[in-house]
Amino acid sequence: MEVPIAVLGAGSFGTCLAVLCARQHPVRLWARSAALAEAIERDRRHPGRQSGLVIPKPVSATSDLATALEGAAFVIVAVPSHAVREVMTQASRWMSPNAIVICTAKGIEFETGMLMHKVLEDVLVPSQHARITCLSGPSFAQEVAQRKPTVVTIAGTEEKYAIEAQAMLSCPWFRCYSTDDVVGVEVGGALKNVVAIAVGMSDGMGLGLNARAALMTRGLAELIRLAMELGGRLETLGGLSGMGDLMLTCTGDLSRNRQVGLGLGRGRPLEEIIAELGEVAEGVQTTRAACRLAEKVGVELPIAEMVRRVLAGEATPDQAGRALMTRQLGREYDPDRP
Known part of the structure; x- marks a missing residue:
């Protein structure tokens, strides 16, 4: 009908x-x-x-x-x-x-x-x-x-x-x-854009496939932590709107968020990258909002925070990468840590 x-x-x-x-x-x-x-x-x-x-x-x-x-x-x-x-x-x-x-x-x-x-x-x-x-x-x-x-x-x-x-x-x-x-579907859709900027920066700097895989995996952990704190379910983040969208946006060159990261990783100014895209890269706006929300609910998003710092001009992509690699060591999965 x-x-x-x-x-x-x-x-x-x-x-x-x-x-x-x-x-x-x-x-x-x-x-x-x-x-x-x-x-x-x-x-x-x-x-x-x-x-x-x-x-x-x-x-x-x-x-x-x-x-x-x-x-x-x-x-x-x-x-x-x-x-x-x-x-x-x-x-x-x-x-x-x-x-x-x-x-x-x-x-x-x-x-x-x-x-x-x-x-x-x-x-x-x-x-x-x-x-x-x-x-x-x-x-x-x-x-x-x-x-x-x-x-x-x-x-x-x-x-x-x-x-x-x-x-x-x-x-x-x-x-x-x-x-x-x-909640799970929306957090996955929003935060994967932030992770895609991080992966794009890593690829733009030529840091290799190991780094790409690490950022995607630890990025997925950030999606899961925030979604579950807000009431989303783990299995949703392992599905199409979580892992599926994350994989596509981080690796596909049609991704505007990945293109933002690639440009930043190659040393280009953010304003120039955005102007060239001609369309909205949601992750640029979402990064600040996600970090602010995560702080409010007490969830750590180290990758998102480093992306925020780069977008704000508070760190270079190289400095952000080094900061992530030298964070305090810990368990891969800690059920007691948000």
């Missing part, structure tokens, strides 16, 4: 999801820029990174939120994490009370330390909270656009709504698993 779908955010991933959903449903793709919406409508292509992706007629682009949201049964939130509160505060005025929300933003709000589902709960009415779901996992937009096999996780505190979203999104080249562990 066809149902109207709204996709908020016409970046790489939002556009790819709009095309994915349009195979069976009418989709309205919201772009903040009127010029971008007009270009998509006129040319049936995205003028940015996904310029090779043909946008079919079931997708209509608009810069008007009310138009995008009218009667939508599913609302896919595909804006950067720092824009979720602003966009969804406006969107809440026009959303159907029965719409299922699918958030793809991967980050932590700096001012509040909130994960994205908590930000959404903050701006939506209580009756809509159960319908909030979060999509995460190893999913480069370019490969989704090319219909290459992609497998992700969708989480909802009321899993029946995650299952509805799972059924709507899944197709022969895009498979979703469901879970009720929203």
